[in-house]
Amino acid sequence: MITAEEYKNEIKSAWCPGCSNFGILTAVRNALFSSRIKPHEIVLVSGIGQAAKLPHYLRCNFFNGLHGRALPAATAIKAVNPNLKVLVTTGDGDCYGEGGNHFIGAVRRNPDIKVVVHNNEIYALTKGQASPTTPYGTKTKLQFDGVKIPPFDPLLVALALGCGFVARGFAGELVHLADLISESFKFKGFALIDVIQPCIIFGQHKPEFYKDKVFKLTREHCISDYDSAMKLLRTSTEKIPIGIFYKKERECFGAKSDITCSEPEVIKRSVAELMSEFC
Amino acid sequence: MITAEEYKNEIKSAWCPGCSNFGILTAVRNALFSSRIKPHEIVLVSGIGQAAKLPHYLRCNFFNGLHGRALPAATAIKAVNPNLKVLVTTGDGDCYGEGGNHFIGAVRRNPDIKVVVHNNEIYALTKGQASPTTPYGTKTKLQFDGVKIPPFDPLLVALALGCGFVARGFAGELVHLADLISESFKFKGFALIDVIQPCIIFGQHKPEFYKDKVFKLTREHCISDYDSAMKLLRTSTEKIPIGIFYKKERECFGAKSDITCSEPEVIKRSVAELMSEFC
Amino acid sequence: MNCGASEAKKLTMRTTLLICGKAGQGIQTIGYIISKLFVKSGYDIFAWQDFQSRIRGGETSFRIVVSDGKVRSLPESFDIIVSLDKENTKFYLPLLKKEGIAIYQGATDKNVISPPIEELSEKAGGSKFYANMVLTGIIAEVVCGELSLVNNIIKREFEDKSEDVVSANINAAKLGYEWSLKNNVKKFCKITPKKSDGEKMLISGNEAIALGAIAGGCKFISAYPMTPSSGIITYLSKTSDKTGILAEQAEDEISAVNMAIGASYAGARAMTSTSGGGFSLMVEGLSLAGMTEIPLVIVLAQRPGPATGLPTRTEQGDLLFALHAGHGEFPRFIFAPTSADDAYKLMLKAFDMSQKYRVPVIILSDQYLADSYWTLNNFDVNAIALTDYYAQTQKNFMSYKITDSGISAGMKPGSSENLVTADSDEHDESGHITEVLAIRKKMNEKRWRKFKLMEKEISHPKISPSKDPQIILVAWGTNSLIVEEAAEKLSQSGIESVAVSYSELWPLRVPEALMNVDSMIFAVENNLTGQFANLLKTKGVKIAGIISKYDGEPFTSEQIAEAVRKKL
Amino acid sequence: MNCGASEAKKLTMRTTLLICGKAGQGIQTIGYIISKLFVKSGYDIFAWQDFQSRIRGGETSFRIVVSDGKVRSLPESFDIIVSLDKENTKFYLPLLKKEGIAIYQGATDKNVISPPIEELSEKAGGSKFYANMVLTGIIAEVVCGELSLVNNIIKREFEDKSEDVVSANINAAKLGYEWSLKNNVKKFCKITPKKSDGEKMLISGNEAIALGAIAGGCKFISAYPMTPSSGIITYLSKTSDKTGILAEQAEDEISAVNMAIGASYAGARAMTSTSGGGFSLMVEGLSLAGMTEIPLVIVLAQRPGPATGLPTRTEQGDLLFALHAGHGEFPRFIFAPTSADDAYKLMLKAFDMSQKYRVPVIILSDQYLADSYWTLNNFDVNAIALTDYYAQTQKNFMSYKITDSGISAGMKPGSSENLVTADSDEHDESGHITEVLAIRKKMNEKRWRKFKLMEKEISHPKISPSKDPQIILVAWGTNSLIVEEAAEKLSQSGIESVAVSYSELWPLRVPEALMNVDSMIFAVENNLTGQFANLLKTKGVKIAGIISKYDGEPFTSEQIAEAVRKKL
């Protein structure tokens, strides 16, 4: 049996004391061990940002790439070695801003990877500029007279792109979030978990604010029905639903088995065969 | 009065004889002169692809930029000089493929530009690879065993992103298409007109195929209702609706007036004022 | 080719054909079948194509040089010019040699062979569609090819077409062949029939690169279509059921390079391919490969820039860009194949070096190589080694171990309980972000230390033999064979010249032959600014001048020789 | 600063302070207010900050050098070190001079001033929140500043805060000041009180760049946040209501550069700013600017790479990348400011040159410049010229007219009935796609022809006066002032040295002073490989060695002098 301890390492966090990212870290750790994934069996993939530092704080394989480019790397890692589990931890800027085209590309391509977006509605690491999800009107140091664009709705767009696992979590609901992540590992395909992650430095609201705001989706909500999911997302209520909005498997991208080995004998044979076609 | 003649030039087209792009060219030309826009008052902006060559075939200002990057350029042209009309002619690969992140960005930012996408469901200029809109299962020279991803639905995604003018045209319905384009000029904001543009070389179907397939949306369809638009797009029928799906104005991006002039006296004054703030 | 016709025109060892017509008329098919006919008949050919950036219409040609195998450059003018289109005839006919043969429909000139192409096509298959096969048959007869060979080639070329189509094509070729025979057209076949000494390959530059990738152990390619590189991923995709390679079209070039890096991190030998514009977008990824020390092979098939430039033409304009691309400092290899043969071999070396040093390798190809056809002996599959450079499973494995060589052996994640890390930030040995400046310094030095060993892996440039030459012509990449030919021509005309041709460009090695010599050294480059010359200057090489071409076409050896003569 | 205290410690003309603490403790505010205090008191300061890539915690310092205005480099060690945090104390205290003063809470060492910071903060505002203002007050008193000045500065700094907050801050500073006065701490104020000779500016490198852009006529900036460049667009955004500039955060760097090019096409002077990773993504756009001949100014604020590297540190690692960035060949300018003053002026020149030649101009800044503070006299607004290089409205206007100079005057679309075109493909004079190779050749030559004239626009490097020096130190950009100081130090210690400092790097001009001299020439660079040295070598300059630093910190002049001594 694997324990949560195995995932602990000595790396000191560069997050602000009290940041809600720590909650996500705990949830990820708990989900991994409750899914019985060993540290060497998973690759955590991230871009750049506060969120993207998460892989450093777990004892496991990781690939901490470029800002905005976690998804292509994660896609390919899983594609060439389906035995690896792949979890992406990324930020709203990383995933929906700089990485927007890969978000479209990866959702459509549907690799079997799990994506946890720390959505703090801000570019935190660069000290507080608007991200795609920053609420309309928010004043930032750069958008000094307020953000002039309605926010990007990641779940709605993911649905429109054909995402097969569309979920929202809250960094303050650890068990619920860990469950979502565990669920995503049971699902085969691209799973999006957008996580409300209040930033205590640049955020509009404190974590407590969301505590009462969120409510958990129940069985009432039929997660296999696309239109219900759409409707739920479109209906603006006082309260914010968290949980799985939509779930449906479809064809995944990637090799059927580990193709990372370049076997000389096999390659010699195929080169010989291919050469004959040029003759 | 301005005539369609004024928009004609001597440039020989590099399109295949009989290509449906010629229909779009005619529709654009007719829309421009019926909207009484003079050649020097408009900038046609494009990226790279067959579609993106259109600006060369009209006598007017144009900016033929990089593959995938028409929208940022067009956005900025309009933003600094709102007196110019800006029309983008782009392809499915240019706009939804390479340019995907700018599609998100531009729709959200909502500059007052009009975007005509020649959607031939293929990368034509590079000789026939799959584009984001290539139908599932289509065999191409690169996707030799068929495209494995369900196609990108530009109108649905545009709606999810908050696009205020969402329309579909058909290259074989010249008058209807010209009307759509004219309508888009009356609308203030980012207008998307995705045009069914059958490619006679790499396409799945001949133009005739679509002639009977398309039907024009009528007044029955309420274009100010978001949910109806969604539903219309989600409901798959034998026939393909063309026309305006959704229309709603909102705040636009850009300067209120032409800011392209750098007036020495004004600048001296503001520099002097700003310097005093450092003292 | 067995041709006893006594009216055959005299031939040198070099026969040259140019076949032209509009895009969409099947010029490439004619050219390919005729090339194949020569090869099947035991001859070596070299062929190159020029296109425009369009799908139908315009001017396009397929140029074939038949030779004894040593000629590897295009001629100024042609023995035979065949055209399927009026505009093309006008455009290309100036390239016909004085004594050459022109073949096109509707000519009034008596010296021109003017076959009833459309009529024969209609006859063969009921439409004008088979015009190119009619011409193929005519050319085959003119060069004294055997019709049965032509038929075999057609069958193979159209193997996925319906039987009707195949037989109409064969019929068309036959009608053309017979028309030519009957009309007793001038022959070009002093080439005495050769025994086909084993089957040689007819292979394009892009195919050779792709095949080299396969042989180099490539398991993953992601790329975004871009002329003239697209042929590489197309071939790898088409053959993926045989090779098990995963070939994926990415949503953009940024994704392409980051996917390749991800796949490589996971342990697959991985590559991407593109042209200048796409490479520009990959530059951040290149820097990532440098920082994370993840092996990566990038093929950069050059075309004239800046920006979109001339999408279907050739240039060597991206050398210094490739060398300095990417922010920050990290070592890399740059190879520039001189031929299809060289391309295949360099791809093997590229994958090997990339794995050994955990650095990116850039292969500088260009449209000239990508779209040219070569006659090659089969590659020696036993030369395929595929050394495994991964660390043995061990305790205390660390992805960025600081070593004397600078190389930190890699490991495949999941292959053992060891943890494999990659970090784009400056990191410590375990791969974790560090902001300790002393560690930064050490890591930067570690990465750069590899360069010293990398230098030793580089083969010296090829130097054509000569003592005390008056002229040294330095070439790199696809120019090399042309420049070698030019040097021979100059020497023959009394100006003793040698060619120094580089195919392994970086780390840069400068042979004695270029240092402190009295010879005048000219750099011959398919670009405007003399990029390689500038590089040589940093090593103290004295460059007397630059011979450059930047109109989108490759050099001919005559142009180079002429340019040298002018400079003397 | 009026300080009659007899216990004042002796001071050289250079007093140095280091203020440190965790990110989030308000270190920058202390540093800024103290810097301002010096400036308001009539002194020149130079200050630099070092951060980590985090929002709270870690180590960060604000380093101030107070001088007679000639010193423009950081010291090895400090006269005063003030810390708000234990870990920081440990980290930075080794930088204290032997006779220096340390100030931090909870010290046991008698030589340390140990104020009850938290207590005073609580007293001032009811929380620990005002600790940084308490320290500000103490430092102000230690350096003999006037409390009233401090109050004024605080008021202005917090002008958008509530009155309560302002008065708590003022109160905290006062309590600190008084505590210090009462406890009779050692003083550092040999600086005799100066009449404030007109108000000087205290301005950061990024602010100077932004102000230079405004003065250069910039009307549009699009950028994506990236350390250390973000300050530029932030300032331009913040001041946009005064300047009318449109400052837009783009969705990514590709958009940023293409927006800037679009705005420039429309006739607005436009720019973008970024760091290495973002610049990598802009490279295709740079090539577009080159091809379309649309003016463009890019500020590249360097930080250590490759990849994410050390996001908050400094380096000069992107010179050769910037020089060769972009596929294809096209001319560009590269400027590297040596100071905030220079930065302002070069921004004016950048916009001017970019407009005149219709080429891209790259400004190489770095974290050292971006985040440093300078004391400057007001810029001369009358030097703002803003020449209009647009074509007069004329018949037959063509965007790409082939001229002797290579310059085709531009026009704003919509400004007349003339049509304005831009094309990323190779094009003819009217801007339409061409595939005619002869036109390609002419256009490529036309673009490149501009380079000859551009060369003449370049100012020679600054050469410090000396006859027959033993040593020549070549510097570029932000290193220059440090290297000049090092050369002085070396000369004073008997090794006759001069500094040659470049701020206009490309087109490269090599002064006589560097050619055929007997002096040993060392290139001093904040990178590993000696990038500028390589460039000089292409011009035949003999480089004896490279003095390099690549750990993320700037040089000190002492380090350079020491490195030279070791090489002799």
Ligand SMILES: Cc1ncc(C[n+]2csc(CCOP(=O)(O)OP(=O)(O)O)c2C)c(N)n1
């Ligand atoms: C190419 C590139 N552009 C910009 C940056 C600077 N950058 C680092 S993190 C970041 C934003 C991160 O935002 P988000 O993903 O929301 O993460 P957060 O810090 O809010 O958790 C930016 C713009 C970069 N590292 N690379």
Ligand SMILES: Cc1ncc(C[n+]2csc(CCOP(=O)(O)OP(=O)(O)O)c2C)c(N)n1
């Ligand atoms: C950066 C870059 N990548 C790739 C290309 C090659 N390219 C040119 S056009 C094109 C696809 C065009 O597809 P689409 O926009 O659908 O236009 P179509 O030709 O189908 O009208 C591609 C991939 C390029 N010019 N630049």
Ligand code: SF4
């Ligand atoms: S800045 Fe915000 S998101 Fe980042 S670590 Fe601090 S609290 Fe968390």
Ligand code: SF4
């Ligand atoms: S390839 Fe297709 S889309 Fe392009 S011009 Fe030809 S028919 Fe039209």
Ligand SMILES: [Mg+2]
């Ligand atoms: Mg964020």
Ligand SMILES: [Mg+2]
């Ligand atoms: Mg298309």
